[in-house]
Amino acid sequence: MARHLITSALPYINGIKHLGNMVGSMLPADVYSRYLRQRGHDVLYICATDEHGTPAELAAKEQGLPVDEFCAQAHDAQKAVYDGFALAFDYFGRSSSPENREITQHFARRLNENGFIEERSIRQVYSPVDGRFLPDRYVEGTCPHCGYDKARGDQCENCTRVLDPTDLINPRSAISGSTDLEIRETKHLFLLQSKLENEVREWVSKHDKDWPQLASSIAHKWLTEGLHDRAITRDLDWGVPVPADTWPELAAEGKVFYVWFDAPIEYIGATKEWADQDPENRDWKSWWYDVDTDVRYTEFMAKDNVPFHTVMFPATELGVREPWKKVDYVKAFNWLTYYGGKFSTSQKRGVFTDQALDILPADYWRYFLIANAPESDDSSFTWEHFTATVNKDLADTLGNFVNRVLSFSRKRFGDDVPAGGTPGEAEAKLGDEIAALLAEYESHMESLQFRKAAAALRALWSAGNSYLEEKAPWLEIKTDKDGAALTLRTAMNLIHLYAVVSEPFIPATAKTMREAFALADDTATWVTADEAKALTAVSAGTPFTVPPVLFAKLTDEDLETYKTRFGGEPTA
Secondary structure, X not given: OOEEEEEEXXXXXXXXXXXXXXXXXXXXXXXXXXXXXXXXXXXXXXXXXEOOOHHHHHHHHHXXXXXXXXXXXXXXXXXXXXXXXXXXOOEEEEOOOHXXXXXXXXXXXXXXXXXXXXXXXXXXXXXXOOOEEOOHHHEEEEOOOOOOOOEEOOEOOOOXXXXXXXXOEEEEEOOOOOOOOEEEEEEXXXXXXXXXXXXXXXXXXXXOOOOOHHHXXXXXXXXXXXXXXXEOEEOOOOOOEOOOOOOHHHHHOOOEEOHHHHHHXXXXXXXXXXXXXXXXXXXXXXXXXXXXXXXXEEEEEEHHHHHHHHHHHHHHHHHOOOOEOOOOEEXXXXXXXXXXXXXXXXXXXXXXXXXXXXXXXXHHHHHHHHHOOOOOOOEEEOHHHHHHHHHHHHHHHHHHHHHHHHHHHHHHHOOEOOOOOOOOHHHHHHXXXXXXXXXXXXXXXHOOOHHHHHHHHHHHHHHHHHHHHHHOHHHHHHHOHHHHHHHHHHHHHHHHHHHHHOOXXXXXXXXXXXXXXXXXXXXXXXXXXXXHHHOOOOOOOOEEOOOOOOOOOOOHHHHHHHHHHHOOOOOO
């Protein structure tokens, strides 16, 4: 059985992420990891905060903190939110770790030895007031295309046009605000991607039939346009330093590697961080080095990260001429929008993950986001859609089923699962239906089709309601007490089945459902087709309790409260 290495795109350090970031990488990776673990696979789910680059320095400056202190605090704050969402990382690291520094510098040295790094002189903005060269994001000004007066030197956030610092009107330093800027010559390291283009193209082509169309098309678009040599160093105080043993002059000038060079390497670095916590029992290289046939590597990311993971990082791995593990499957997502507009961290537009947890428990969000994951196209978050989904799927279809089965059984038969009669035609029909739906659910999870998997899970829940309506134990008990007991016992077995198979989506609720039954030895991690047909995991006489309401229905008043707080339409 293959081992599964899973990574999700590293969340950037400058602030708590929004729901679009959650559903575009970390949450589906967690759902898939949980599912694989339940099916008995050996899984390693790795993520980390992406801590280098200009925005980290600017955010630290805004808060009046040293950048290392800011990043440490921000890492802990983000990790707390991800814990709140029940993301079961095997390790959540930091790209500023010594391990990432070591491996990044190793990659750079090897690329240089193999002729894929070149030192070049370029012209760059210099601020005499700040006494330093300014990376593109350290230059702000007015966008020449739309007139937005807070455009950055790499891109205008308002109109999204890609810019160069010299394009800006009235440019100024983002550090001091000084407009006394000059263009000076300086040296940087360039990764010669043009020399690796054919190798990358051949590697990407091998995955055309495997990868989703979104990931494959983006990779080929970049390859069609041609790979250009790319500067991989910056003039910053915070980052992985250029090693002095290889580039003494640049090291003396304080050059650091560009964040998009070291960030993907942090997948490896974080795995080493994980292994270094228990070196006697963990081997990080067994996951990353010379393991192509043993480890299946799946990456999760939003579409804006696809070029870096399907073209740039593979070029780096190919160029080092060492057998580092390359991705097998890239699960790419489109955008989750907020009422059709962009979520924005910098402009605080939309719902952010910490705010979401302040409103409702994680399982509400986990289910809604995965059930509406932007897989084939962009999808829009609206409070109306969220409220309707919670009420219909979670409160009515699942929550109400659990509550009325257990409450009615306790009222009429006491605190133990009733015995009742022998399963008949209705139970056989139900078992066949549940087994078929479970197989459908498994198939969609195996193929990483999350919306379809959520629909299959919802159908499993609905099947229980249909069975209950057909058998109507509240009427059946008047003429056939044993028949009603059988119906309730069968429904309780459905609750236990739901607890097991719903765990990847709604882990806290699944745990509550499972703990409703005082089973002496409940070690089931999944349900086989035969077990789904038999529905006998919870036997007669098993003590049970009625849990609190699993999902509260959201009211019109709740809806208006949310829209008032966050807005029903995006701002321009």
